[in-house]
Amino acid sequence: MQSNANRNVAVIGGGIGGLTTALAFAQQGAAVTVYEKAPALTEVGAGLQITPNGMRALYALGLEKALSVTGVRAAAVIPTDAVTGHEITRFDLSSQSPAYRFFHRAALIDLLARACAAAGVTVQLNAKIADVQVDGSFLAAGKRLRPDLTIGADGLHSTVRSVINKPTTPFFTGQVAWRALVKTTDADPVARIWMAPGRHVVTYPLSGGRLNIVAVQQRSQWADEGWNHPDDPGNLRHVFADCHWSLKSILADVEKVNLWGLFRHPVAQRWQMGTLAILGDAAHPTLPFLAQGANLAIEDAYVLAQSCNAHETLNTGLRIYQQARRDRVIRAIKVANANARNYHYAGVKRKVAHGGLRAMGAVAPKAFLNRLSWLYDFDVSA
């Protein structure tokens, strides 16, 4: 029986998925190197919601204490009519265990990087991996390396994905997102979903008196070549100019904002081949409307390490990893896609949808969480 203890593992990509993977393998005794093309381990963008399912996997990696001092514990999700400013309902999260938390991305990356260092992971920065081959070998700083296992945690434009699968170009989802941070004195630890026809804004607080803002608009085209670019905050405010003053007063404080075209691929057919595997956005990029991209990457990381450690051969471990993950991920992505419609309804559909939410909150306040219990209550370590 081979276990991870005797393995030499390369992780391509030092994002949330890659660092969690490195930690999980290193804790099982593997010699792990993370290759990150950027000059530092950091994250573009501001906040991240980590839901109980993702937290459970991170707890299983021994991070409970660090997480509880780094993130803000969420009390509720509040769907709000962005035009009238009325709260439609309030879904209580305070009984969630582990807690649902809001993190600054850089703080979560830092926490993972520290845990990796303590577990003996080597991180190589400015290390853009090229020419990945089907035998699992790749070029790093001009040298060809062939570890026992090569894991692509290399995001939307994954090179490992296109070695295992037929290469595809990411498609524009018809949605753009502005991301910004503003100072706040309102410490109410809730995620507010401000819904308007064809648009929505999600706001939630982060530690240090900051409010995270993600504002989304449906668009037919994304003309820019890059995935994101700095935008004039006036453009963001213009899109929500017909909304309630309570939302507009938040957007009025935005001084710096980036605009992103939201792109994705279909879920990859194959997540492994020989000594290669993929996870996170490399395998299944999703719209952010269920806040699951990073959570699913964290779950993948845990399952991949466990599966490779527990099975007779690497081949079986990798096959079972894909089997264990694919259907769950597809289900989560479907719900995220449906939320794009639900949040953006106009006219009669909007009235009906808001009425339905209001009734659910009044008659069966637990129904929201019950409907997501397959997602949030899942224990990857069980």
Ligand SMILES: Cc1cc2nc3c(=O)[nH]c(=O)nc-3n(C[C@H](O)[C@H](O)[C@H](O)COP(=O)(O)OP(=O)(O)OC[C@H]3O[C@@H](n4cnc5c(N)ncnc54)[C@H](O)[C@@H]3O)c2cc1C
């Ligand atoms: C607006 C928005 C809000 C979101 N909110 C949430 C949320 O609240 N909760 C949630 O769970 N998810 C959220 N997500 C999704 C989440 O950000 C992603 O799903 C998650 O970051 C994916 O992590 P990853 O590690 O798989 O990939 P990435 O974060 O993309 O990391 C990939 C890494 O690989 C590196 N890399 C790429 N190619 C190479 C190479 N050839 N060599 C070396 N390094 C390489 C990159 O530099 C990068 O560091 C949101 C996304 C968006 C756009």
